[in-house]
Amino acid sequence: MKSWVESANQSDSHFPIQNLPYGVFSVDGHAPRCGVALGEFVIDLSELEEAGLVSAGGSEHVFNQPALNEFMALGKPAWDQVRDRLVALFKADGDPALKENAALRDKAMVLQSRATMHLPFHVAEYTDFYAGRQHAFNVGTMFRGPENALPPNWLHIPIGYNGRASTVVVSGTDIARPLGQKKAPTDEMPRFGACERLDIELEMGAVVGLPSEMGRPISVQEADGMIFGYVLLNDWSARDIQAWEYQPLGPFQAKAFATSISPWVVTKAALEPFRTSTPPREKELLPYLREPGPMLYNIELEVLMQPEGADKPTRIAKTNYNNMYYSAAQQLAHHAVSGCKMSTGDLLGSGTVSGPEKTEYGSLLELTWGGKEPLELETGETRRFIEDGDTLTLTGWAQGDGYRIGFGECVGTIKPSPDFDPR
Amino acid sequence: MKSWVESANQSDSHFPIQNLPYGVFSVDGHAPRCGVALGEFVIDLSELEEAGLVSAGGSEHVFNQPALNEFMALGKPAWDQVRDRLVALFKADGDPALKENAALRDKAMVLQSRATMHLPFHVAEYTDFYAGRQHAFNVGTMFRGPENALPPNWLHIPIGYNGRASTVVVSGTDIARPLGQKKAPTDEMPRFGACERLDIELEMGAVVGLPSEMGRPISVQEADGMIFGYVLLNDWSARDIQAWEYQPLGPFQAKAFATSISPWVVTKAALEPFRTSTPPREKELLPYLREPGPMLYNIELEVLMQPEGADKPTRIAKTNYNNMYYSAAQQLAHHAVSGCKMSTGDLLGSGTVSGPEKTEYGSLLELTWGGKEPLELETGETRRFIEDGDTLTLTGWAQGDGYRIGFGECVGTIKPSPDFDPR
Incomplete structure (x- = not known):
């Protein structure tokens, strides 16, 4: 499976479309929020959630937060739903909703080199x-x-x-x-x-x-x-x-x-x-x-x-x-x-x-x-x-x-x- | 030192006016909030704070919460200020603001026998x-x-x-x-x-x-x-x-x-x-x-x-x-x-x-x-x-x-x- 994000398709990339690991990042001193890594980018999940392109299932937004805990607590149905949706949005022949929306791409795709990474979740114990x-x-x-x-x-x-x-x-x-x-x-x-x-x-x-x-x-x-x-x-x-x-x-x-x-x-x-x-x-x-x-x-x-x-x-x-x-x-x-x-x-x-x-x-x-x-x-x-x-x-x-x-x-x-x- | 709350003056009471320990309680299924023990009562600090009789110093209210953590994080000046104020309000010859306000007494003084006690603070580690x-x-x-x-x-x-x-x-x-x-x-x-x-x-x-x-x-x-x-x-x-x-x-x-x-x-x-x-x-x-x-x-x-x-x-x-x-x-x-x-x-x-x-x-x-x-x-x-x-x-x-x-x-x-x- 390939992505339309070219940097994700290099064989030595840690972050191909098969991975989609979660983290918490900030840019330019703005509030930290949840994202996933794809190629050389961090995908801002709070922007995709706000735009209605991704949902963890509930009525509440879970990604505009400085920790993954709320999303993690939702369990496998939510984990699967978000993963499936991200694959659809980013695979080469998938849903064009983001690929063809330049304004949203500009907001939601941040170069990792520009992002500051934070502790991805509140460590309970x-x-x-x-x-x-x-x-x-x-x-x-x-x-x-x-x-x-x-x-x-x-x-x-x-x-x-x-x-x-x-x-x-x-x-x-x-x-x-x-x-x-x-x-x-x-x-x-x-x-x-x-x-x-x-x-x-x-x-x-x-x-x-x-x-x-x-x-x-x-x-x-x-x-x-x-x-x-x-x-x-x-x-x-x-x-x-x-x-x-x-x-x-x-x-x-x-x-x-x-x-x-x-x-x-x-x-x-x-x-x-x-x-x-x-x-x-x-x-x-x-x-x-x-x-x-x-x-x-x-x-x-x-x-x-x-x-x-x-x-x-x-x-x-x-x-x-x-x-x-x-x-x-x-x-x-x-x-x-x-x-x-x-x-x-x-x-x-x-x-x-x-x-x-x-x-x-x-x-x-x-x-x-x-x-x-x-x-x-x-x-x-x-x-x-x-x-x-x-x-x-x-x-x-x-x-x-x-x-x-x-x-x-x-x-x-x-x-x-x-x-x-x-x- | 004696209190106008008679049950606090018995020599075997655990909760005389010299003590004033903090806890979290609820009554009749209402939301838990912070209180102090005095004689046979729990004093509802959120009510005293709301009435303007007690303040921990900041502009925010800290007692209408299910844990003492926010109050504890304020440090000694706040701890001393609240303690001094409670002593003044409850000692026999102190500030009559609560003693002479029957409506507020009814709201703020709960018999311990009616209260459900909760974990007093969120245990960090x-x-x-x-x-x-x-x-x-x-x-x-x-x-x-x-x-x-x-x-x-x-x-x-x-x-x-x-x-x-x-x-x-x-x-x-x-x-x-x-x-x-x-x-x-x-x-x-x-x-x-x-x-x-x-x-x-x-x-x-x-x-x-x-x-x-x-x-x-x-x-x-x-x-x-x-x-x-x-x-x-x-x-x-x-x-x-x-x-x-x-x-x-x-x-x-x-x-x-x-x-x-x-x-x-x-x-x-x-x-x-x-x-x-x-x-x-x-x-x-x-x-x-x-x-x-x-x-x-x-x-x-x-x-x-x-x-x-x-x-x-x-x-x-x-x-x-x-x-x-x-x-x-x-x-x-x-x-x-x-x-x-x-x-x-x-x-x-x-x-x-x-x-x-x-x-x-x-x-x-x-x-x-x-x-x-x-x-x-x-x-x-x-x-x-x-x-x-x-x-x-x-x-x-x-x-x-x-x-x-x-x-x-x-x-x-x-x-x-x-x-x-x-x-």
Whole structure:
């Protein structure tokens, strides 16, 4: 399928007509509103809604807003209706209502290069999982040795913890190096200061569209139906702070300072042709966690690192989301099993996506094996962990036949710690 | 100080004129709005605001709303202005504007027995701490033995983890027994089913009024200034689910199914005469955590348990908030130290309040020592953990000279697990 928007038809575009991911953007300081990416454009959905060309079904307008939450809460009939309509309006031989209306095209089609992207939805709560088999094994090996690498519950439970929603930021937001308590095994007392082992975690984020009720568990099938779409997610991590704080109640300030996501939410509909099953089970799962069908996706993922002043980034990792042991639908079903209410706008981090090969690891902790094996960048510099001024970029796409369902980029640059004198 | 509202002057009233805690209520199915408790009444602040007798300072009305968040975000000048005005309107020899206006009194003074209480604020995010020295020691002893009871970081960090905000409910809400994965040490494989070791945790909750910025740490003094007030908090806990899931990333579904809070937020202003210092430090704290003055409070706390059909409750614990090793201000300063943004409506659980004596323990896990020493109730029944139909009530007050700053009650009744067939 081709579009009359030529830039959407290039085989390496992240945003062909098969994709149509949702985001929130603004131009020239005007109020943020909802849009979809198509080729080099953002399509202003509030303009199409206002012109009567697109409707989410209700009498209310849902796109002239700074967040996707209201649209996401409408569920699959509305999601399908808008997608079908956008395909009709933008395909090469479709409805000419927009194609032949130059005035409306001028208002509704904005070059992405002119748009400022915002957080695409209000993050209700953020939960981070730990579903990468290789990542759990790698980290467990470093902390406890290869025999005890995998915690005993790991093959039975999609292990997760509640993260911090208030610091989920959109790609492009600078990140200040966190301060905190650290204590090396050789230190007698903990010290206060800037993180010295700053890291990324390459993850996918699942975005909950439909809520569930408190006290009511959901099946994996229901959970899959509640998910609106997926984003790239970088779960920035302060490894030295984490090592000292995380026992017994889990990561806290080591992860709370920032989580970056891509500006575009790629819908489940666009990803449908790329569904794949989770890997074979090593232990049989309890029935409430069994997948009734393929619920993972084949999504190629890359991590790029670029020091300040360097003229190009170095690709430091390349992997695939299909490595994960648990799907987002399984994670969501587990999340609600106790009766925990899930909300529109909940964000579920997949856990670090690491493949079996060393070049497929999704964190510097793994890539440099705890800092012992520095990475060589193409600029000639080396890195154990992230330095001030470094820019980290995640990117990813599902590769179709002649087109890509792309996620764009999730970018963040590290800035020095703030001045802080607590006395 | 006395009020012309006689029921506020009884020495055992939780709601004298010195208190004036804030909540959200409705009557006869009308829209919820903000009020304060005084004696046997709820004072409808939206009516007083509408009549021009109370103002939070701005041009907008902030009390005709189903949540306190907007008022809490205004900060100390507004909090002080409204409190001073309410004292003037309700003290025995004060401003007669309301006392002598029968029509307005009829509209603005609602008997609490007629009011339905709602969640007093939108919970932005919920964080639960672990600041009770005796509780940490007790639980650590049960899991790891007395020599390794206290984790090595415990005396240096106010240990906390992110909880789940979507299931924070107001006192009086029934709680369904959670389902989940359990695995006893003797089980070969985990089992799925209803929690068999259901527990309470007696806590105080600190409510954040003023937000902080992402990337900016705050001092303990600043943190204290951001806190609007305190509630009673019951952090319901599924001990069997918790034991199997909590390593390595902390409690998740064992705590996510429900957290109950009292309907009244007692302000810091009302608690001011009851400030007290945290206990002596066993290890010197890093400067960013040192208290510049007393930031804990002397608050008496009780837990009552009443089986279904019993004609009276049994008091099963009596303790005091002044046992805590860390204050809420210290916890909040730690929470923001990495640059984590704190928001209006954030709720910080203190951690279980357990005193040194066995009758002062704030959970059944401790009171029955892991279920080994059942409690005898006044009805003759015994309890290891909570059974279906049991009602658990927390209550608390700061005892002044002839008056009490009361928190009312935080009540919850356990209902059977929902039917759930995942296939």
